Amino acid sequence: xxxxxxxxxxxxxxxxxxxxxxxxxxxxxxxxxxxxxxxxxxxxxxxxxxxxxxxxxxxxxxxxxxxxxxxxxxxxxxxxxxxxxxxxxxxxxxxxxxxxxxxxxxxxxxxxxxxxxxxxxxxxxxxxxxxxxxxxxxxxxxxxxxxxxxxxxxxxxxxxxxxxxxxxxxxxxxxxxxxxxxxxxxxxxxxxxxxxxxxxxxxxxxxxxxxxxxxxxxxxxxxxxxxxxxxxxxxxxxxxxxxxxxxxxxxxxxxxxx
Amino acid sequence: xxxxxxxxxxxxxxxxxxxxxxxxxxxxxxxxxxxxxxxxxxxxxxxxxxxxxxxxxxxxxxxxxxxxxxxxxxxxxxxxxxxxxxxxxxxxxxxxxxxxxxxxxxxxxxxxxxxxxxxxxxxxxxxxxxxxxxxxxxxxxxxxxxxxxxxxxxxxxxxxxxxxxxxxxxxxxxxxxxxxxxxxxxxxxxxxxxxxxxxxxxxxxxxxxxxxxxxxxxxxxxxxxxxxxxxxxxxxxxxxxxxxxxxxxxxxxxxxxxxxxxxxxxxxxxxxxxxxxxxxxxxxxxxxxxxxxxxxxxxxxxxxxxxxxxxxxxxxxxxxxxxxxxxxxxxxxxxxxxxxxxxxxxxxxxxxxxxxxxxxxxxxxxxxxxxxxxxxxxxxxxxxxxxxxxxxxxxxxxxxxxxxxxxxxxxxxxxxxxxxxxxxxxxxxxxxxx
Numbered sequence: 033x034x035x036x037x038x039x040x041x042x043x044x045x046x047x048x049x050x051x052x053x054x055x056x057x058x059x060x061x062x063x064x065x066x067x068x069x070x071x072x073x074x075x076x077x078x079x080x081x082x083x084x085x086x087x088x089x090x091x092x093x094x095x096x097x098x099x100x101x102x103x104x105x106x107x108x109x110x111x112x113x114x115x116x117x118x119x120x121x122x123x124x125x126x127x128x129x130x131x132x133x134x135x136x137x138x139x140x141x142x143x144x145x146x147x148x149x150x151x152x153x154x155x156x157x158x159x160x161x162x163x164x165x166x167x168x169x170x171x172x173x174x175x176x177x178x179x180x181x182x183x184x185x186x187x188x189x190x191x192x193x194x195x196x197x198x199x200x201x202x203x204x205x206x207x208x209x210x211x212x213x214x215x216x217x218x219x220x221x222x223x224x225x226x227x228x229x230x231x232x233x234x235x236x237x238x239x240x241x242x243x244x245x246x247x248x249x250x251x252x253x254x255x256x257x258x259x260x261x262x263x264x265x266x267x268x269x270x271x272x273x274x275x276x277x278x279x280x281x282x283x284x285x286x287x288x289x290x
Numbered sequence: 291x292x293x294x295x296x297x298x299x300x301x302x303x304x305x306x307x308x309x310x311x312x313x314x315x316x317x318x319x320x321x322x323x324x325x326x327x328x329x330x331x332x333x334x335x336x337x338x339x340x341x342x343x344x345x346x347x348x349x350x351x352x353x354x355x356x357x358x359x360x361x362x363x364x365x366x367x368x369x370x371x372x373x374x375x376x377x378x379x380x381x382x383x384x385x386x387x388x389x390x391x392x393x394x395x396x397x398x399x400x401x402x403x404x405x406x407x408x409x410x411x412x413x414x415x416x417x418x419x420x421x422x423x424x425x426x427x428x429x430x431x432x433x434x435x436x437x438x439x440x441x442x443x444x445x446x447x448x449x450x451x452x453x454x455x456x457x458x459x460x461x462x463x464x465x466x467x468x469x470x471x472x473x474x475x476x477x478x479x480x481x482x483x484x485x486x487x488x489x490x491x492x493x494x495x496x497x498x499x500x501x502x503x504x505x506x507x508x509x510x511x512x513x514x515x516x517x518x519x520x521x522x523x524x525x526x527x528x529x530x531x532x533x534x535x536x537x538x539x540x541x542x543x544x545x546x547x548x549x550x551x552x553x554x555x556x557x558x559x560x561x562x563x564x565x566x567x568x569x570x571x572x573x574x575x576x577x578x579x580x581x582x583x584x585x586x587x588x589x590x591x592x593x594x595x596x597x598x599x600x601x602x603x604x605x606x607x608x609x610x611x612x613x614x615x616x617x618x619x620x621x622x623x624x625x626x627x628x629x630x631x632x633x634x635x636x637x638x639x640x641x642x643x644x645x646x647x648x649x650x651x652x653x654x655x656x657x658x659x660x661x662x663x664x665x666x667x668x669x670x671x672x673x674x675x676x677x678x679x680x681x682x683x684x685x686x687x688x689x690x691x692x693x694x695x696x697x698x699x700x701x702x703x704x705x706x707x708x709x710x711x712x713x714x715x716x717x718x719x720x721x722x723x724x
Contacts, residue, residue, distance in 0.1 A: 043308075045330045049355020049448040055399070056447070058434040062426070065419060074301060078413035094330050124352055127337040136336035144541040150331045170355065170448040231445035231452045232459025236348070270345075 037184060040072035040084035041115075042105055044091030044098055045125055045153065049170045050116030051090055057173050067184060086111045086183055088166075092118040092125040094153045106160040111183060114155070114162045115176075117169035117271055121240050122287075124169070125153035126273035129285040152285045154274055164189055167239035169271065172224050192223040193243050196235050200226035208234055214257045216267060219245035238271045241289070247277045293318055293689055297698045301328075309710065311701050312544075313681070318689055323682045325674060325705055327545035335664045343369050343455060343633050343659035350651065350666060354711055355448045356399070359392035359440065360644030362453050363516070364651040364666075369455035372638025372655050373631065380626040381457040383617050386516050388443055388453065389642070390610045393515065395436025395447065396645035397561070397599040397606075400709045401488060402429035405596045408703050409491025425487060428480050432603075438473055439610075442466045456629025461622055471614050474607075481575075481607050488600040489583045495593035495707070496700055500683050502590060502676055503553050504563035505536060507643050513564070513571040513605060515643040521567050523588065524553045530641040533650055537667055549675035550667070556675035559647025560708065561598035562589060576605030592680050595707045633659025644669055646711050670710045677708055 041051055051073075055061070071081040087109035093102065106112055117123035128136045129152050137145040156162060164183075166175050175191070182189035196217035200207070203226055208215040213234055217226070220237035228235050241247070247268075254264045268278040280286035295315035301308055310326040338349055347365035351358045363385060370377070377385070402425070403415045412418050419426045437447050442462050444450035452460035507518035508527060521527045522536050537557075539548040550557060565572075565580070569587035572580070579601045580586070585594060620626070635657040642649045647669030654663040681701055688697060 045332060047352050047355040047358075049352070049358060052355045052448055055403070056433075056437055058430040058437070061430065062419060065416060070416065078407075098330070124337070124349060125332065127349075128333050131333075131336050131339070136333040137331060139336045140331065140333045141541060144543075147541070147543055148331050148546050150333075169352065170446070227445060228451050233445075233451040 036067065036069045037086065038069045038071045038081075038084040039086045039088065039180075040070070040081075040105075040109070041074070041088045041090065042072065042101075043074065044089065044102075044119070044156070045094040046091035046116065046118040046123070048090065050118075050166075050168075053116075053170045053173055054088075054176055057177060060177060064180065068180075082108050084109055086113060088113050088115045089119050089156055089162075090115040091156075092122045092153045093156050093159050094125060095149050095151050097149060099159050102156060102159045111163045112160065113179060113183075114157070114165045116171045117167065117238050117240075119156045119162075120165045120167050121272055122153050122155045122274040123238075123271060126271075126285075127269065128153055129273060130269055130281055132281075154285070154287055157290060158274075158287045165191065167191070167221060168224055169238035172227070174225075175223055192221065194222050195242055196220045196222045196224065196226050196229070196239075198222055199224070200229050200235075202226075203230055205229050209257065214254055214259065214267075216250070218253065219247060219250045236267065236270050241272060241275075241277065245277070295320075295685070295689065295694050295697065297694060297701070299698060299702060309705065311681075311698070311705060313685060313697070313701065315685070315689060320682065320685050320689070323678070323685050324544050325677050325681070327547045327674065329546055331546050335666060338653075338661055338664045341661050343373070343631070343655060343661070346653060346661050346664075347454070351449050353666065353668070356396055356711060357392065357644045357646065357649075358449050359388050359444075359447065359453075360642055360649055361651070362450050363389050364640045364642040364644070364649050365653075366453055366455045367517070367640035367642065368638040368651040368653045369655075370638065371640055372636045372653060373455065373634050373659075375456040375629065375631065377457065378626045380617075380620045380622055381629075383613055383620065384443055384458060384462075384622075384627070385453065387439060387610060387613050387617065388450065389516055390606050390613065391436040391439035392447065393643075393645050394603055394606050394610065395433055396709075397603045398429060398432045398436075398484075400645075401484075401596055401599050401603070402426075402432075404709070405703075405706060406487070406491070408706070409488075409494045411494075428483060432477060432480055432484065435474060435477060439470055442470055454629070454631075456631050458627040461624055461627055464618070464622070467614065467618055467622075471618065474611055474614060477607070481604055484603060485579045485582050485600060488597065492584065492597070495591075495596070495703065496684075496688075497591065498593065498680075498684055498687070498704075499590045500592070500680055502679075503557040504566045504588070505552070505557050505559050505648055505672070506564045506567045507641055507648065508568055509571070513568050513573070513576070513609075515564075515606075517640075517642070520641060520648075522552060522557075523563075523567060531639045533639065533641060533652075533667070537650070537672065539667070539671070545674060547668070547671045547674055549678075550672040551675055556679045557672060558592075558676045559669045559672045560595055561602050561645075561647075562592070562595040563647060564643060565589070565598040565601060572601070572605050573608050575608045576601055579604040592676075592704060593707045595709065599709070633657070646670055646709050647672065668711075670708070673708050673710065677705055677710070680704060
């Protein structure tokens with residue numbers, strides 16, 4: 033029998049909630065463990081090995097000294113999968129870029145700020161090539177399972193590239209705009225089954241944007257709703273602040289959306 | 291024979307976040323013995339400033355994936371406090387159920403998946419799935435309870451959706467609450483089996499004692515977890531708004547998370563601190579579990595936090611069963627759950643018992659409900675000083691009779707016993723410079 037594929041989990045700046053989402057697949061977990069060999073998962077196991085075929089990387093790239101660790105993972109792995117919003121878009125961490133990195137550190141650590149290293153918060157694509165992305169804050173378990181199954185079967189995972197509105201309509205939710213709320217669902221990437229709007233929350237595009245969004249029209253819609261320009265931009269910066277659509281504070285804090 | 295030690299455990303496993311244990315000793319004298327916190331700084335308190343009251347919980351629940359409901363609860367309760375919002379009994383009961391679900395799930399995750407492998411001499415839960423499948427399947431059944439409750443009430447456990455200041459944006463359907471009732475009642479035997487399994491590993495953990503100051507919430511009418519007054523085992527009971535009288539913080543160079551202190555230079559929070567401070571308020575089944583495990587209050591063995599968590603799993607389980615039955619008698623509707631929130635200028639403070647211990651969120655809002663100042667004090671941050679002090683007492687006690695590898699293993703288990711949540715802890719604000 034051929035060796036089971038080896039998979040590993042690595043974490044950078046994040047809440048580790050996406051790894052917890054993996055552990056939350058209670059019904060499938062034992063089957064997954066039967067199909068693969070986990071060679072690194074620091075949150076859950078002691079074993080540490082640099083032998084792995086598929087590396088799942090959670091967390092944003094927020095300090096230069098992490099670049100070497102990321103490059104090492106890229107060298108060891110045949111396939112790199114970005115796990116969750118922090119890895120895919122930088123996630124909420126990017127907000128600190130707009131508050132100013134030095135100012136943020138001073139606010140939290142006072143005159144001891146220079147004891148600790150940090151830098152711009154960016155998606156891991158700013159440091160290494162990524163093969164697949166599992167979006168979301170947190171990731172939907174179904175999408176994690178779809179990606180694992182696809183990679184094991186040797187096919188390309190199906191990641192939606194249409195807006196959340198499509199899924200929201202299919203669930204027959206009342207549109208949040210009709211309820212006097214606003215929402216980013218018009219240009220946000222689907223795949224979460226309109227998770228937040230289905231529980232009364234607005235979509236804030238934690239899965240990033242579709243690949244060809246009409247962001248100008250979306251900004252107009254939000255403005256017509258009554259948001260100020262600052263509020264509209266704040267909405268784009270919440271989860272997509274590293275990209276041009278959100279007008280990053282400087283060139284070093286910007287990455288191309290792929 | 292005087293001994294040299296050089297322990298450097300890089301990126302400790304089976305804990306949340308990144309920490310290193312560093313011990314150096316020569317000629318039997320300990321020169322350095324600390325838990326280094328090397329997690330990246332995350333500066334949440336800086337990011338929260340300028341956010342609307344609608345988004346403060348959305349941001350701060352993402353401090354931690356494992357205690358996301360604890361952070362959400364603290365955050366929305368701080369906003370309730372600032373705006374003077376009162377909850378309906380229905381909304382209060384649902385919030386408490388959410389928090390109970392998280393306490394149980396987090397404890398199950400820690401006791402079974404992270405700590406139990408030490409009790410079975412296994413490097414992780416994965417070999418246990420082959421050697422003790424019934425234990426792992428039971429753990430998965432118990433863990434799933436938290437997800438079922440949180441999905442039903444708030445859409446998910448990691449970063450719950452419908453919990454907002456004043457109430458909820460979603461009304462859970464009755465048939466799904468009935469499904470929770472059916473599922474939770476099916477776990478009754480698993481709860482007793484948990485006590486048996488954990489009690490059987492008692493001799494795997496060192497018998498070590500260090501008296502400490504325990505900090506937790508306290509209430510006259512229940513084992514406090516959702517709210518209450520602030521109790522220190524050494525300094526008495528105060529109003530939660532005055533938490534800064536008991537919780538002082540300082541930067542230390544070996545940690546991106548600040549350390550906390552009060553009467554002495556460290557203090558403890560978490561399941562064992564709650565157990566020590568509030569043992570009398572445990573329900574009958576919780577007390578019976580403590581007796582079966584042989585845990586008595588006050589207990590000053592930090593390794594016993596695993597046992598205090600087990601006692602709490604039992605106690606919280608019976609509380610959750612009671613609460614779900616109460617909720618089924620209530621009128622859950624938009625009228626009783628969906629709030630009408632008007633922002634107002636002011637400061638709000640909330641103290642919550644998150645799974646790992648006392649959690650503080652403290653916000654100041656302007657008249658438009660924009661957050662102008664925030665302070666979050668995280669349980670793991672409060673425990674870090676205590677972990678260092680425990681290690682510094684433990685190593686000299688055993689340096690002559692245990693090998694370097696054994697001491698390293700003991701220290702890993704010690705840090706793990708606190709169930710640290712390191713990525714949580716690296717963004718405390720408000721420093722008292724010492």
